Amino acid sequence: MPATPVIVVSAHKYSLRVAIRNRLYPDAEQGELLAVHCGHARFVWNLAVEQQAWRRPGRGNPPASAARQRQLAEARQAEPWLAAGSSSVQQQALRDFDRAMAAFFDKGNPAGQPEFRSKRGRQGFVVRDAKARRLSRHWGEVQVPKCGWVRFRWTKPLPASPGMARITLDRAGKWHVSFPAPQPAVSREPAGKAIGVDLGVRTALVTSDGQHYRAPRISGRQAARYLAAQQRMARQHKKSRQRERTRRAMAGIAAGVTRRRQDWAEKISTRLVAANDVIVLEKLNTKGMVRKPAPKPDPGQPGAFLPNRARAKAGLSRGILASCWGALSTRLEQKSSASGTTALFVDPRFTSQQCRACGHTARENRESQAVFACVACGHSDHADANAARNVLARGLLAANGEVVPAHAPGHGAYACVSPRQAAAGTTRSAA
C-alpha cells in the first residue's frame, strides 16, 4: 500500500543573497599568485576540518573561532611558506569555516558538515572588504592581496561596497570572481494568479495553465564526447598529463551544460515570478531522479556485463534534468522572496495518478506518458498538465491552512499545515 502524501510547505529562508559571478582574467604572474592563495586557503580550511573531526566525547572541544585565529598566527611564525602568503586570505578561510559550521548546526539549514577540500576539486578563496572598480563598459578590476588589481568581465551592476569577493578556479581551469548581492526584485504587478508546476523526468516543465517549457539537454555529440573521455580516463595512468587533459575536457563539457542550465533557470524563473502571486512546486527528490544505469548482463557469459552506452547517456541526461530542477527551485525561491511572490513546495506523490476532476487515484488513469484519462469519471487531460493542476491544488490548500485529503488508494489520511506556515501564503481560490 503506498504511503500517504503529506503536504510540505517551506518558507524561503536561506537563499536571499545571490552571487554576481564574473569571469576573472589574471595575467600569468597573477594566476600563479591566485593559485598560491587557493592552496593556502585550502590548507587552513582542511586543518580546521581536521581539528573538528578529532573531536570525541571526553577529548574536549575543538578550538573556538578566536583560538583558531591565534593558532594560525603561531603557525605563520613557525612556517615561513605560510607566512609568505596573505594573512588576510588565510584568516578569511577560517571565518569561512566558522560560517560553514554555524550553517551545519542550524537545524533548519540543509547544509552538511564542512568537508576536506581536495586539490582536484574546485579551488577558491575569499577576499574581505573587497574593492572593485570599473574600467570600461565591459571590464572592471578587483583588488586581491599581493596580486594588485585583477581584471574581470563586468556583466551586471555591482553593489557600491560588495563587502567581500570570492575568487574561484573551476575544474576546467577558468577563474571567476563572485560578489554577494541582494536578489533584485522582479518587476511585476500583483495579478491575483497562482500557478502549479510539474517537473517531468522526460520532457519538460508543464504549468497548471498548460504551458510547456523545454529544459536544455546535452546534445548527442557532446554526450558521446563526454562518455568517450570518461572511458579514456579509466585507462589512463593516474597523475599522467594525458589524464589531466582528459579531465579538463570533461570538465569543459560539463561547464558548458551548466551554463545553459543556469541561463534556462534564470529565464523561466523570472517569467514565472513576474506573472504569478503564488507558485507551487513539487518538493524535489533529485537523488531518486539520478540513478546509475543498470548494468546489462552478458547472456553468453554469466557474470560478465555488456557495454551500456545508451543507458549511460540516458543517465547523463537525467542528471542534467535533475540539476535543472534544482537550479530552477533555488532561483524561484530567491526571486519570489525578493518580489512578493509566494513559493510553496508540496509532496509530489500521486500527483501524476490523481484525477483533478474527481480525485480518483489509480495507475490505470495514466493512459500513456502524455495522456491522462480517469477510469472513474472519464475526465481526460494532458498528463503533465493534470499533475501540475494537482500540485497547484495541494499548494493552495496548504496555503489556506486547510486539511488536505490525500487521495491515495485505501487511505483517507490528512495532513495539516501549521498556522505560521499558512500565514506565509496568500489565500486565494484555485485558478
Ligand SMILES: [Zn+2]
Ligand atoms: Zn476522475
